[in-house]
Amino acid sequence: MEAYLPEGILIEDIIAILAAMSAFLVVLAIWSSGIIKDPMHGRIKHLQDRRQDLKRGYTAPTKRKPTIGKASYLGTIQSIVNGFSLLKNEQAEKFRMKLLQGGYRSKDALVYFMFFKLVLPILIGIVAVTLIYGMGLFDLKPMMKTLVSGGAVLIASFLPETILKNITVKRNLLMQRALPDMLDLLVICAEAGLTLDSALNRVVKEMAQTGPDLASELSYTAIELGFLPERRQALINLAQRVTLPSVQSVTATLIQSEKYGTPLAQSLRVLSAEFRNERMMKAEEKAAKLPATMTIPLILFILPTLFVVLMGPAACQIAANMS
Numbered sequence: 001m002e003a004y005l006p007e008g009i010l011i012e013d014i015i016a017i018l019a020a021m022s023a024f025l026v027v028l029a030i031w032s033s034g035i036i037k038d039p040m041h042g043r044i045k046h047l048q049d050r051r052q053d054l055k056r057g058y059t060a061p062t063k064r065k066p067t068i069g070k071a072s073y074l075g076t077i078q079s080i081v082n083g084f085s086l087l088k089n090e091q092a093e094k095f096r097m098k099l100l101q102g103g104y105r106s107k108d109a110l111v112y113f114m115f116f117k118l119v120l121p122i123l124i125g126i127v128a129v130t131l132i133y134g135m136g137l138f139d140l141k142p143m144m145k146t147l148v149s150g151g152a153v154l155i156a157s158f159l160p161e162t163i164l165k166n167i168t169v170k171r172n173l174l175m176q177r178a179l180p181d182m183l184d185l186l187v188i189c190a191e192a193g194l195t196l197d198s199a200l201n202r203v204v205k206e207m208a209q210t211g212p213d214l215a216s217e218l219s220y221t222a223i224e225l226g227f228l229p230e231r232r233q234a235l236i237n238l239a240q241r242v243t244l245p246s247v248q249s250v251t252a253t254l255i256q257s258e259k260y261g262t263p264l265a266q267s268l269r270v271l272s273a274e275f276r277n278e279r280m281m282k283a284e285e286k287a288a289k290l291p292a293t294m295t296i297p298l299i300l301f302i303l304p305t306l307f308v309v310l311m312g313p314a315a316c317q318i319a320a321n322m323s
Contacts (some may be wrong), residue, residue, distance in 0.1 A: 074108060077115045086114040096160075100241050102168040103213060105220075117160045124156035125149065171213050172244050176210030179246055180220070180279065183272035190265040196254065197225050217242055231258055246275055 060289045065158045081087060092110065099109045131137045140148065185206055189199035200222040217238060224234035232255055239251040250271060257264045 074111075078111055081111050081114050081118070084118060086118065087111070097240065098164055098168070101171075101243055102164050103171055103216075113160060113164070117157070120159060121153045121156040125153040128152040144269045168243075172242070174215070175211065175214040175242060176244055176246065177279075178207060178214045179244075179250075180272055180275045182207060182211065182214055183250070183268050183275065187265050187272060190268065196258070196264070197222050202223070246271075246278075 003240060004131050079206075086092060087110065095113055096110050097107075099113060104113075132140065132145050132149060138145075138148070182203055185203045186199055189202050190196075194202065204215045204219045204222065207218075220241075221234050221238045224237060225231050227323065228234050235251045235258070236257050239248045242248075253267045253271060254264070257267060
């Protein structure tokens with residue numbers, strides 16, 4: 001093992017560094033678990049910015065001035081991204097929609113994303129070349145060195161998209177879990193005589209703690225319902241921001257209710273019952289898969305221990321008698 005390490009670095013040094021990192025992560029986990037976090041913290045500002053933009057005019061948005069702390073590095077990042085014309089290509093609009101689906105509504109989110117997508121492969125490539133060719137960290141053949149360096153750059157180029165996709169999947173899962181409760185509350189508000197805007201605002205207040213992601217999306221939709229010239233467009237925007245089939249079914253139901261004047265509470269009650277049955281079926285499916293899933297851990301970890309406990313004393317007694 002020590003033959004693969006650079007000169008002057010011992011295996012004890014690496015063990016000490018790993019132990020220090022482990023201790024730091026444990027302290028960080030204990031510290032973060034003791035902090036009481038507000039799920040809606042930071043989301044209110046984006047909603048207020050959206051409300052102000054719609055007040056100024058939906059077709060003529062104004063530029064926001066960055067704060068004093070952000071002015072320096074944000075201007076540098078903006079100039080680098082504009083220098084390569086990364087915001088004017090066809091991929092920029094696709095990434096903007098993906099950022100919206102991941103919950104990043106800031107106007108600067110696309111700038112940061114394109115900057116890291118440009119700079120990260122270069123930085124990872126420089127680090128890989130320095131470690132492999134400069135320091136000789138790995139004893140590899142020339143062809144393998146080239147492949148490893150190219151693979152590091154290729155992975156780094158797809159890393160921002162992969163991280164964003166994972167964030168979006170986790171966010172959609174949380175919204176899927178909170179959707180049946182949201183529909184029940186929306187049915188109650190609709191039966192009480194509230195309009196769609198007032199019902200959404202009431203549901204947002206009730207679900208701010210249990211479903212902050214879904215609550216922020218509904219609040220965003222309620223703001224657009226009050227300012228956009230076509231209320232249908234606000235519901236279409238919700239379906240584009242949240243790619244869950246269930247949310248798209250809800251938006252389609254709301255659009256039909258707005259268009260044809262059908263009873264909203266009855267349609268939402270049917271959807272709520274359907275989504276609850278679907279969630280129950282998924283839970284039953286996972287429970288049915290549990291015996292097959294536990295077979296391999298049972299064979300690898302539990303049965304050998306059981307054999308040692310049952311046959312160990314007998315084997316020791318036989319060995320003692322034989323000796």
